[in-house]
Amino acid sequence: MATELSIETVVNGQSVHATVPSNRTLSQFLRDDLGLTGTKVSCALELCGTCTVLLDGSPVSACTLLAAEIDGGDVLTVEGLAGSDGELDPLQRAFLDHGAFQCGFCTPGMLLTAKALLARDPDPSEETIREELHGNICRCTGYVPIVEAIQAAARELRR
């Protein structure tokens, strides 16, 4: 049996103290223990980017990262993007305005990957955006409106 570990972390700005089995993945912890089902899982092989969340501002795959590894860290999921008043993040707004999703399954991971990119590079070239999205698969949109939305959000954030 897996040992139980105590973790202290911040998820979407809220402190969380929890005891988790050592083999519990971050996606299980978020979805099943915290009820944050916005984080989706697809390949569970750390390849498709669907489960991307930010750990201390950097994109990580919640499907394979262990919950124990976020001890002391700060996690942002799609549920934490909008303000507490419901005001959408400029990226969320841009995804809506540019038709940057269809089925929506890759969208939480796309938004968080883009969030980390824009925090690091407020004016990324199209090529940089495409490189950054290399680890996030979208089967619906052909990526074109996603790139446009990220560019639009970057413009909005620079204003």
Place this chain on the structure above:
Amino acid sequence: MIVEELQELRTVGRHTVRVDGRAKVTGTACYGADVHVPGALHAAVVRSPLPHARIRGVETAAALASPDVAAVLTSDDLARVLARTRFGPVVRDTPVLAEGVVRYEGEPVAVVLASSPEAARAGAAAVRLDLDPLPLLASVEDALADGAAPLHGETEGGEFGGWSGGADAGRNVAGHYHDLRGDPDGALAAAEHVLSHEYRLAPLQHYALENHVVTAVPDGDTLVVHTPNQYPFLMVRMLAGLLGRPESSIRVAVPYVGGGFGSKEYVNVVPIAAAAAVAVNRPVRLELTVEESFRSSGRHGAIVRFTSGVTNGRIVARKIELLFDTGAYADQGPRVIRQAGYRAPGPYRIPNLQVDAYAVYTNKVPAGAYRGFGASQPIHGCECHMDEIADAIGMDPVEFRRLNLLELGDDFAEGDLPLDCDLPTALDMAAERVGRARGERLPDGRLTGTGVAVGVKNTASGRLPSRAIVRLHRDGSATVVASGVELGQGAHTVLAQVAAETLGIPYERVRVGAVDTSVTPFDQRTSSSRTTVHLGLAVQRAAEHVLAQLRDVAGDDVDPADAEAVAAAVNGPASGLGGEIVGVGTVDQDAPEAPTAFGMRAGYWEGSVGAARVAVDPRTGAVEVLQYVTVADAGRVINPHGAHGQEVGGAVMAVGHALTEALEFDDGYLTNPSPVDYRVPLAGDVPGIVESLFIERGDGPGPFGSKGLGESSIITVAPAIANAIAAATGVRVRELPIRPWALLG
């Protein structure tokens, strides 16, 4: 872009934020995996490690030894709760769990129910299968060879009830479509040029990001099934038949769907979860891994053979043979090959024609519905063949097509709807955008070329039934109650726009309810690019029904957007409206038998026209698609983002089909069931320029003159790219995908 003078509308044709938009960007949208039922047992499927074997025994003791395992069920256990144990849309050849024989690697043999997903998987790994290998049918050639052992005996007709024509189980043929027009042999003998070519297309995976997931919940005498599915009412019919219960006792609730592309039409694990839940009388949740989704369904690999006779640049005869590898069970294969055969000649004037299309059983994962539904494989062959003919007779490929192309109003086939899409105009638009290149060298040493392709798909055939309800509430807001599944294609948004436009109320006041077969009325299915047209019409009629009732009570001048007037009408003394206005709209099926080779009349024709410009590195064979242009005759675009999204998304998906995607089988074993080795397009693989252009003349059969769009671009992408590569390099590759090494001398 061609837009005729169309009347300006308030909501239709304008950008609107999707009705599911906010939920999807904030993470609150509920998908199948997010359905949480307390106390549910978790299921894991025990799958065959061999592609063809006799089952001598299933040893469950080790799995049952775990205190976390509640049950291990085999076909014998399920037989106790099932009225029949086999299912299938066309023929009932698929056992819920294997009965005595396994016919593909990964076929479900048993199901383990446990208190957690991990315990269920551990239990499944502990089940020992005693299997005796049987001779393998690894390819259609193996299966059709003289003396090949039949994979199936006689089987009864399935849920579709209809066509299983030409099936010959003794020869491993699950379906055969045949069409003969005129005298092709005579015309070929007399033709100036006769050319024959064979093309091979690899089998493909849909690769929807969301894996299959089912939660089946016994609730008194009702079984509630939560699952992402494009065919909720066929699922009800299938489960009612399997369980021997009335359809009213099965409730299929469809959450948001994380991508379908055909994979979620006939999901073969739904009956497993449903039967297991009934067997143990507890909720059961079954969620597949990505590898298991690869072993659930796919697109038919195919060999397509074209022979054409051409005189003075005109096609005088064509003979076509299509061999589709349908895998171990028929699934929708017989329907797919019938469509493939009907569409195979291409949109050309061909006076003498013979088509034979076969769905062939092999020991592989069953192939079924895939976006394009049987059009993509023959159109790939047809359009490569057209370029090869043009080359051989010294004609420009666009000119050769123009000389033979069907025009608006021409008959595709006798008895069918005359062609209602403008292919010549679309071809000119696409060809002009990419220009002409044939082997020119770029400054970086790469070779460029351009290619075009044209296809047409009889779509929404038979005008299958749809019904919708629109409820106008007392405050002037409205709810659409309909069974159109939101797969991402934007169905709910389009239905909301149609309701808002017809009612004359702001779009923001319309909501679309979730699909639940116990609540939302019948719709044949969400497929075949039919939702905008058929369900859209039903919604439009339901909204008109609302307006008629409102005017009866409140007079012809009443404004439905005026909340006070609506409230007064629905609450007035003896208004008869009972607090809200409920409108019902219906679209009935056409006469099921139509005098066409296909058997049903098209609802409309979904044209597909594409043009590609590529660069090929002659040292490495690496192909870059520099530009892709797709043109659709949309009738009228209801939602611009949604329409471009379908066109561009379909085009990029098929760039994968053209260049990188293939299910690799080695003697019946699928060797690449993961995104590591099955390479779908990534953000960096997208052509530098992707353009989607529309022809809009308001002449479609759907609401406001619309047509459907979901499958138009995808059909012609691979042949346009293959033709562009051949133009660039002079090398004709007759296999898909086109690998770099195939282009190296």
